Each structure stands twice: as C-alpha cells, then as structure tokens.
Amino acid sequence: MILERLFQARWQRWLERRIPPASRVRLDNRRVFILPSRVGLAFGGALILMLLAAINYQNSLAYGLTFLLGSVFIVTILHTYRNLAGLGLQAAGGAPVFLGEQACLRVRLQSEAREHRSVALGWPPQPLQWFDVAAQGACDCELSLPTRRRGWLRPGRLRVESCFPLGLLRAWSWVDLELKVLVYPKPIPGDLPLSSGHSDEEEEGQAARGRGVDDFQGLRDFQPGDSRRRLHWKAFSKGQGLLVKDFAALTGRDLCLDFEALGGDVEQRLSLLCHWVLELSRGERPFALRLPDAQLPADIGDAHRDACLRRLALYGLVE
Template sequence: MRLLPRTRERWLLKRIPPGPSVRLDQRCIFIMPSAVGMAFMIALLLMLVAAINYQNSLAYALTFLLGSVFIVTILHTWRNLAGLVLQATRAQAVFLGEQVRFRVRLESRGRLYQAVALCWPGGELQRVDVPAGGTCEVELSLPSEHRGWLKPGRLRVESRFPLGLLVAWSWVDLQLAALVYPRPEAGELPQTAGTDDVDEGSRAHGAGVDDYQGLRDWQPGDSRRRLHWKAFSRGQGLLVKDFSALVGEEPLLDLDALDGDLEARLSRLCHWVLELSSRQQPFALRLAGKTMGPGDGADHRNLCLRELALFGQQEREP
C-alpha cells in the first residue's frame, strides 16, 4: 500500500528527525534497484532459465558471477552514503522574486564519497564528490514566491555509485530557511515630521547627514563611507566625519499613511527603507502602531526589512 504524503511525512519525522546537522546511518538510508538494476535482474533470471534448460555449466557460472556482482553492489552503494554528514549553512535574505540560494555542507569523517547527488523534490540533481576527511558545499536554488520565511523542507540525497544498478537515498530536513523581503517598488515617500509639535527654535541636534560638525573617533557600526582616510594615512587613527541634523526632522515611514493593498504598501516602504539607508538618512518605520527608530546604519535597515518581511505573519522565527 502506498503511503499518503502526510503519513509518509509523519513516518519520516520519527525515523529521520529534523536538525541543522544529520549523519546518515542505517536508519536514514533506503535502497532499492534502479530501472537499470531491474533490467539487470530480469536478464539474470532469463540467463538462469536458459542455463537450467540447456544444462550449460558456463551459463551457470556467468549467471552466478553476475548475481554476486549485483549483491556486492548493494553493499558498495549503501556505503557510499553511510556516515556522510550534512550540515545547513545560513542562507542570505533576498527580495521577493529573486532566487534563494541555500548552501549545504557535506562532510566526510573517513572515506571518499563519490557521485553524491542532492536536489529538492522534482528538481535537478547536483552531483559532487566528497574528499576523504574533507568537506564540500553544494548550492541549491529555489524561487521566492512570497515574503516571509521560505522553508524548502526535506532534501533528497541519493547515490547510484558504483554501477548504477541500485539507488540509495534519504530524505533529510536540515531546517533550512531564508528570509524573503517584499519586492521594492518606487512610490511616493510616506513621510511625516517626527516631532510636529516641537517649535523650530527648540529642536535639538542629533546624528544625521545635513551639517558637517568635524571628526570623531571611529566606533563599531559607523559607516565606512564616513571614514577620513587622509587622517588615517597621517597616523591619526580611524576617524569618521560627524554630521548633525535637527531631531524631529527624520522621515517617518508609516504603513497606515499609504493607500492600496497591503503588499503594495509594504513594497513601497521597502523601497524607501533602502533609499534612505543608501543616503545615510535617519528615519523611523511604523507598522500597526509599532515604531522602529529613528535610526540609520545597516542594523537599523536590516531590522526594518525584517519587520516588513514578517508583518502580519504569526511565525516570527524559522
């Protein structure tokens, strides 16, 4: 009886539990004859029938020799996966519509593994050789079709080495996940004054990009674009150019201030997060009453992009 997909998944969950690292052993590896192997077995059966019919000793010898080769191939095909360690590596975030590139590390803790193939269900196999006692990486791509976490699920690992008569395979869940940001789309800047109730003369100065104030010591998180290389070449250490802006003048990117459907509004906000970050302009982002910032720099940009990607989704972590 053929197992239903959900039943198969529950069975695999118990037999091969998910994890960032999986070592293939006898519980994880399945093996059966390939199409070529089935044809080989039928040919052996016909040879055996012919040998019995004609009582030919040479036919018996050839049949049993090829049969023993088939049996030995079972062990070698299984051993080409046994002991192999698969590890997940962190996938880079992408924007909606781009290809997500997952990297899987294959590690050998002993022998050489040859012609090991990996693919997603229904995808194209990618074959690699894993050196004895070494590692190699395989890059597998998937299209991003929706924002949020992209979880490809179980990965097929198989081997037909050495003769292709049998196929040994396994389904492993390395808990791979990649964050997909909304697709950036240009549109009107949804900005409002951060402190409209404050008088012009009473606003204080803070970090910004408007007025040059001088040089200060470099601190972790400072943009490399502001480094003063001439001072560094004169042996004065790492200094950065300091700018100021009026506090309260930072743009506020408010989701509720935009018109249109949710995905279109998130795409426009994503565009302006990238645009203002490239200008090194401090800004704040407000999503359904939750405000991030004001701030600037890569950390603030990544935080805002993450919140845009996961907005309205219950699952926040992969």
C-alpha cells in the same frame, strides 16, 4: 486523492519519528533507504534474457555470467548503502534574499571515514546537485532554491541520494536539517509620502526626491556602527585618526517610513517600504519604520537596515 493525502500525512509522521529534525544528522541504517533504480530494473530484465539463453542453450558459461552479474547486483546493494552510510550532514545557514531571487542554503557534508562519491542533494522537483566528499574530509554545498513568497523559507526535508557505484540501486534519505532562510519582500521603486519621525502632529506630505545635500556640521570621532562612507579619509591619511563627517540635516529631520501612509495592498506597500529602506540606507540617511504591529525608532547603519527588512519580511506572518 484523499487516500494519497492520508498516505502522505502518515508517511511524513513516520519520517518525523524515524529521522527527527536536527541541525546535524548522521546517515545510518535507520535513515538510509535503498531500492533498485530504473537502470537496475532494466539490468534485471537483461539478466532474465541471459538466463533464458543459458537455459535454452544449456550453456553453463552463460549461466555463469548471468549469476556473476546477478551477484554483482546483490553485492552492489552493500556498496550503494555504504556510499551514504556514515555521511554527516550539517546545516550551515544561508543569507537572506529578496523575493524572486534564488535562495542559497548551505549544507556541510562530512565524511567520517570513507569517501562518499556522487551524493545528490536537493528538494525535488527541483533538480538535485551532485557532490563528492573525500575520505575524512568535508564539502560545503550551496543549494539554490527559487523563492515564491516572503517570510521564512523552510524547504522541508532535504533529499540525499546516491546511485554510486553502478547506478543499479538508489540509496536515499530525507533529512530535516531545520534549514531556513529569510526572504525579504521584493523591492519595488516608487514614490513615497514621508512622515516625520519625531511623533510630530504635522505630517508634511512631501515627496522625498533625490538625496539633498545636507549641511555639513563638523567632524566627530568614529564609533562602531558608523557607516564607512562617512569616514573622513583625508583626515585619516594625514594621521588625525578616524573621523566621521557629521551632517546636521540627518540629526535634525528624521524620516519615517510609515506603512499606514501608503496605498495599495499589503505586499505592494511592503515592497515599496523595502525599496526605500534600501535606498535610504544606501544614502546613509536615518529613518524610522512604522508598521501596524511594530515600530522601529529612527536609526542608521546595517544593523538597523537588517532589522527593518526582517520586520518587513515577517509582517503579518506567524514566526
């Protein structure tokens, strides 16, 4: 066990030196490893049987076929290596996901000159996914990965392998494209004790239930960052320009999602906060977020929502 771990550590260090992490990697002879696959070993066994038949029957043609297939095996080493060599891999980002969903990481495969057939990408023990890259073309691959905990999901070194053309040999590499994707906490619905956002002393323990219809105050000009849901489409269709409906209640009484005000363990609280961040954003209601290590002032809009979710995802974790 210890030996194995020691070996693993050495192997990782060696890989680190051999294939340093980079967002763009080109596979070459330093980075491609190649060994016979299981099929290749079986093929070797079959060749030995054929050789025995050739020797015992003193049959030159059987010798010939055995040697031909043996040479094919050797020549295939070059072909299999060639199928990976020159392939460029580039990290192409990935959208954040909620815990429990499949994370989707994008990798762009680029061919320099030749075609790359049946290239498999993935993180074992997850099943690999297979792609073909046309000559001088590119292929955008979406690799999915299950999420197990919130925070940055760093899947580690990506395995790239191919057995093309004959399946007798497997060429592979482990590349670190510095791929990462943010995993938000899993949103769990529940009741939320609200606190007012304006640093007021009086904290009304009031349950926020449903979306109350607030007083319509008037229209103002559209500014970037305003939600499209509040656009006054009727005015727009009359040619009065882009106007936004302004609600008095939203400016007057801001909500504060406070971590400290909740019960339960950290993850439960984060999940609940996550649910309410989504819920309030969907309802176009401004809110503030207060976490023990950070405070986000009340705001509204997608950028605010994402910032809050990011805070929730990374709460308590070293970034």
